[in-house]
Structure formats: structure tokens, C-alpha cells
Amino acid sequence: MTELATASKSEVENFWNAASCGEVAYARGADFQAQMKSQADARYQLEPYIYDFARFSDGRGKSVLEIGVGMGSDHQLWAEQQPLRLCGVDLTERAIAFTSDRLALFSGLKSELRRADAENLPFPDASFDIVYSWGVLHHTPDTQKAFAEAARVLRPGGAVAAATAASLDPIVGFISSHRGASLA
Numbered sequence: 266m267t268e269l270a271t272a273s274k275s276e277v278e279n280f281w282n283a284a285s286c287g288e289v290a291y292a293r294g295a296d297f298q299a300q301m302k303s304q305a306d307a308r309y310q311l312e313p314y315i316y317d318f319a320r321f322s323d324g325r326g327k328s329v330l331e332i333g334v335g336m337g338s339d340h341q342l343w344a345e346q347q348p349l350r351l352c353g354v355d356l357t358e359r360a361i362a363f364t365s366d367r368l369a370l371f372s373g374l375k376s377e378l379r380r381a382d383a384e385n386l387p388f389p390d391a392s393f394d395i396v397y398s399w400g401v402l403h404h405t406p407d408t409q410k411a412f413a414e415a416a417r418v419l420r421p422g423g424a425v426a427a428a429t430a431a432s433l434d435p436i437v438g439f440i441s442s443h444r445g446a447s448l449a
């Protein structure tokens with residue numbers, strides 16, 4: 266993992282296209298539905314603090330963007346809140362396919378999902394009330410630019426919630442969370 270700290274964008278993309286986050290370790294089961302459940306069960310058992318950090322219920326009736334959807338378990342929880350608008354991006358087609366297929370398991374869960382780069386978000390300024398990202402922005406080569414993009418697409422009064430790893434070393438790494446409201 267440590268070498269991802271200096272990886273190019275295409276190396277980051279290739280890495281996460283080989284296997285999405287949690288796919289190898291947690292997606293167990295005979296079919297896709299079982300694998301998605303197994304991955305989500307393991308995720309929230311290991312990281313229950315995600316609920317408090319994300320505040321998924323804040324998404325009800327709001328415009329929400331998730332950056333770096335991965336296997337889509339958090340994205341499912343956002344979709345369940347029936348936001349006014351939900352968008353999800355990831356650098357990899359693999360993550361977009363996982364998340365799209367995952368939402369399709371549940372009728373009524375909708376999102377605009379597309380492959381896109383956190384450093385160049387394909388949305389106009391002031392598009393979202395909430396911009397959420399868990400474990401993503403430290404992986405992209407220009408993390409500062411990705412944070413600037415998150416702020417750019419946020420509406421005045423909106424909130425960014427982004428958790429990054431303070432280190433990519435799995436031994437010393439720990440989560441650094443960032444939560445801020447737009448004052449503009």
C-alpha cells in the first residue's frame with residue numbers, strides 16, 4: 266500500500282480496478298447479493314464509526330455527492346435516505362459497476378453514477394448540499410486539488426465530510442476526518 270502514496274493517477278486506477286476495496290477480504294458468498302451483504306456486514310462491524318461520521322440521515326431531501334464509491338455500501342445507505350439528487354463517482358469502472366449493480370438489487374434506489382476523477386469533478390460549482398468521501402482522497406496524487414474540487418461543487422451552507430488516512434502505511438495509518446461547512 267505504501268507505494269500508492271507516490272503513484273500516478275493511472276497506477277491508482279489500475280490498482281483499484283484489479284479489486285475494489287473490501288472485495289477480496291469481505292465479499293463472500295455464492296451470488297452477488299450474498300457477496301454484497303457479506304461485504305457490508307464486515308465493513309460496519311469493523312468500522313461502526315462510519316455511521317456517526319457520515320450522518321446518512323442528513324441526506325434526506327438533499328443533493329448528495331459521494332466521491333470514491335468503491336463497492337457501494339455507503340452509497341446504498343445514502344440512496345436509502347431518498348435524497349433529492351444522489352451522484353456517485355469513482356476513478357474505476359469496476360467500482361461504478363459494483364455500485365450500480367448493488368443499487369439495482371433494491372427497487373427504488375437511484376443514483377447518477379459515473380467514472381470521474383475527484384481532482385476534476387464533472388459538476389458545476391455549488392451543485393451539492395453534502396459532499397461525502399470515505400477513504401479516498403489520500404489515494405489521489407493531488408489530494409489538495411481533490412479537496413478544492415469538493416469545496417467548489419458544494420453549495421453555500423453545505424457540508425463536506427471526508428475521511429482520509431493520515432498515512433498509507435497500514436501499520437501506522439489512522440483515520441483523519443475532515444468535516445466542514447461552506448461559509449460562502
Ligand SMILES: C[S@@+](CC[C@H](N)C(=O)[O-])C[C@H]1O[C@@H](n2cnc3c(N)ncnc32)[C@H](O)[C@@H]1O
Pocket residue numbers: 277278281282285286287332333334335336354355356357360381382383384398399400401404405406
Ligand atoms: C480505499 S477505496 C475506498 C472506497 C469506498 N469509499 C470505501 O470506503 O470502501 C479508494 C477508492 O477511491 C477511488 N479513487 C482513488 N482516486 C480517485 C480519484 N482521483 N477520483 C475518484 N476516485 C478515486 C478508488 O478507485 C477506490 O474505489
